[in-house]
Amino acid sequence: MQNLLRTLMIVVPVFSLIFIGTALRKTGLLSLDFSTCASRIVYRVALPVLIFLKIAQTDFFSFFNWQEMVFVYAATSILYVLLWILSRCVSIPEDRGVLIQGSFRGNFAVIGFPLIANAYGEPALARAAIVLAYILPLYNGLSILALSLPAIHAFGPPMKKIAVSILLNPLILAVFAALPFSLCSVPLPEIITRTLNPLSAMVLPLALLALGGSLDFNIKRDEIRMTAVAVLLKNLIFPVLLTGSAVFLGFRNESLGVLTMLFFAPTALVSYVMTESMGGNTRLASHIIMITTIFSVITITASIYILTFLGYI
Numbered sequence: 001m002q003n004l005l006r007t008l009m010i011v012v013p014v015f016s017l018i019f020i021g022t023a024l025r026k027t028g029l030l031s032l033d034f035s036t037c038a039s040r041i042v043y044r045v046a047l048p049v050l051i052f053l054k055i056a057q058t059d060f061f062s063f064f065n066w067q068e069m070v071f072v073y074a075a076t077s078i079l080y081v082l083l084w085i086l087s088r089c090v091s092i093p094e095d096r097g098v099l100i101q102g103s104f105r106g107n108f109a110v111i112g113f114p115l116i117a118n119a120y121g122e123p124a125l126a127r128a129a130i131v132l133a134y135i136l137p138l139y140n141g142l143s144i145l146a147l148s149l150p151a152i153h154a155f156g157p158p159m160k161k162i163a164v165s166i167l168l169n170p171l172i173l174a175v176f177a178a179l180p181f182s183l184c185s186v187p188l189p190e191i192i193t194r195t196l197n198p199l200s201a202m203v204l205p206l207a208l209l210a211l212g213g214s215l216d217f218n219i220k221r222d223e224i225r226m227t228a229v230a231v232l233l234k235n236l237i238f239p240v241l242l243t244g245s246a247v248f249l250g251f252r253n254e255s256l257g258v259l260t261m262l263f264f265a266p267t268a269l270v271s272y273v274m275t276e277s278m279g280g281n282t283r284l285a286s287h288i289i290m291i292t293t294i295f296s297v298i299t300i301t302a303s304i305y306i307l308t309f310l311g312y313i
Helices: 002-027 032-056 066-087 093-104 108-120 122-148 159-167 170-184 190-201 203-214 221-248 253-264 270-277 282-309
Strands: none
Touching (some): 002 108, 032 170, 032 203, 066 122, 066 221, 066 253, 093 122, 108 253, 122 270, 190 203, 221 282, 253 282
């Protein structure tokens, strides 16, 4: 019972804000336009500020774990290859790339960060930020390949423009800007931290409310099968395999907790933005985000409870 209560205290506050956002949208107190604008503010301003502060104020070498990074890179790459093989069954090019991206790219910053903060406290976000720092370039690179290669003959996307936009991704720029402070142990001036702290504090509640307010429950029949496949892979098969592998390899406590949030996080919101910019099936992308987010309430709760019960985290 104690483990169950602890799990609920971690999960319920986070997902409650998502469902509150959905309820506010249904009652008309929160519009789709607001959710869209809020998501842009979070993605382009507030979240980069949060990542910058967490990394810049953290001793990189105290939290960086090379075994952890090698494991995450190897596991993600293997899953990516498997997804390419599975996607050959999809006949429509723009759907193939969306399925691949929606099945491997998790919403770690928006969903994982508040879960980690609830589980281990605010200081644990420093470790999560370091993980995000090295996983972002991999996610972006693999997403470009997934969305561009299957559809390049059908759409001819401007690859140079897309590559530049990814390199100028605000999250990656935040990582690059923060690394010199972290690597060299240079403290940030107090005036900077006092200015940026309010922006970073609004990330989690605003992002979760905007996510809830943007969920679209109208799914076409021809998109149900593809969405179901992505949900099965993203919410259950892949995270169970990866978390089980992490346990087998000896990851424990906070490190295992961060990896679990990374693997079980639902499909990332940014996958919709990338799909739209590269001419993919945006409806399918949005449905994968919505359904994986809903099902992640169950899978994340179950995973945290089981790992806590077994004494691994």
